Amino acid sequence: MEPSLDSIVKSGFRFYQPTEGCRVTIDTILLYDFASKYAKGRALEIGSASGVTSILLSESPGVTRVTGIEIDPVSYGLSLKNCLMNDCGERVLFLNDDINHFKALFKPQSFDTVVTNPPFYKYGAGRLNKKQAVVTARHDKRLALDIVFKAARYLLKPKGYFIMLFTSSRIDEMFSNTKGFCIEVLRFIHRRQDKPADAFLVLARKGGGRQISIHAPLIVHEGKGYSREVAEMLSGTK
Numbered sequence: 001m002e003p004s005l006d007s008i009v010k011s012g013f014r015f016y017q018p019t020e021g022c023r024v025t026i027d028t029i030l031l032y033d034f035a036s037k038y039a040k041g042r043a044l045e046i047g048s049a050s051g052v053t054s055i056l057l058s059e060s061p062g063v064t065r066v067t068g069i070e071i072d073p074v075s076y077g078l079s080l081k082n083c084l085m086n087d088c089g090e091r092v093l094f095l096n097d098d099i100n101h102f103k104a105l106f107k108p109q110s111f112d113t114v115v116t117n118p119p120f121y122k123y124g125a126g127r128l129n130k131k132q133a134v135v136t137a138r139h140d141k142r143l144a145l146d147i148v149f150k151a152a153r154y155l156l157k158p159k160g161y162f163i164m165l166f167t168s169s170r171i172d173e174m175f176s177n178t179k180g181f182c183i184e185v186l187r188f189i190h191r192r193q194d195k196p197a198d199a200f201l202v203l204a205r206k207g208g209g210r211q212i213s214i215h216a217p218l219i220v221h222e223g224k225g226y227s228r229e230v231a232e233m234l235s236g237t238k
Contacts (some may be wrong), residue, residue, distance in 0.1 A: 041112030051079030187215040
C-alpha cells in the first residue's frame with residue numbers, strides 16, 4: 001500500500017508515513033517538543049521510524065547533527081525520502097540497523113544527546129498485531145528497556161542528556177535502569193485531566209546533574225479537542 005503524504009507541526013514540513021501500521025501519533029509530537037528544549041550537539045534517536053522526530057529535532061538550537069537508527073526497513077526507507085524532501089542535507093543521517101549491536105555500530109561517547117520512545121509493552125503481553133512492523137514498534141521483543149539504557153550509557157558523553165517518552169505503567173523499570181544517570185526532569189502525561197497518567201517524559205543526565213524537578217502534568221485533551229498546549233505544539237506556534 002502506498003504511503004500517505006502529510007503535514008504537521010511547522011509550515012512547509014511534509015513527510016511520508018505508512019498508510020497503515022506505524023504512523024505518527026501525538027506521542028511523536030510530545031517527545032519532539034520536550035526534546036527540543038534540552039537536546040544539544042550530536043543527537044541519536046533510537047527507533048527513528050519514518051524520521052519525523054529526528055528531522056524536526058535537527059533544526060533545534062544547539063543541535064548540530066541527528067542520527068536516527070531504525071530496524072524496520074520500510075520505515076527506514078520512508079525516513080530517507082522524508083530527509084530528501086525536507087532538504088536535511090548533512091544535518092540528519094539515518095541508519096537501518098539494530099541498536100542491540102550498539103558497540104559494533106558506534107564508538108563510545110559518540111553523542112551528546114540520546115532521544116527515544118521505546119516500545120511500551122513487554123513482548124507477549126496482550127494481543128499481537130498481525131503486522132510485524134507494528135509488533136516491533138509496540139512490543140519490546142527487539143528493543144528491551146535495559147538495552148536502551150545500556151546503549152545510552154555507552155554512547156553518551158559525560159554529562160550528556162538522555163530524553164525519553166515511556167509508559168507510566170513501567171516507571172519502576174525505568175528507575176531500576178538509571179544507574180549512572182541523574183534524573184533532572186520528570187513530567188507525567190494525562191490524556192485527560194481527570195484520568196491517571198498513562199505516560200511520562202524524562203530528562204536524565206549521564207554522570208550526575210541537578211536535583212530532580214517534577215513539572216506540571218501535560219494534559220493532552222480538553223473538551224472535544226486538544227488542550228491549548230498540545231494544539232500549539234501541533235500548529236508550531238508553541
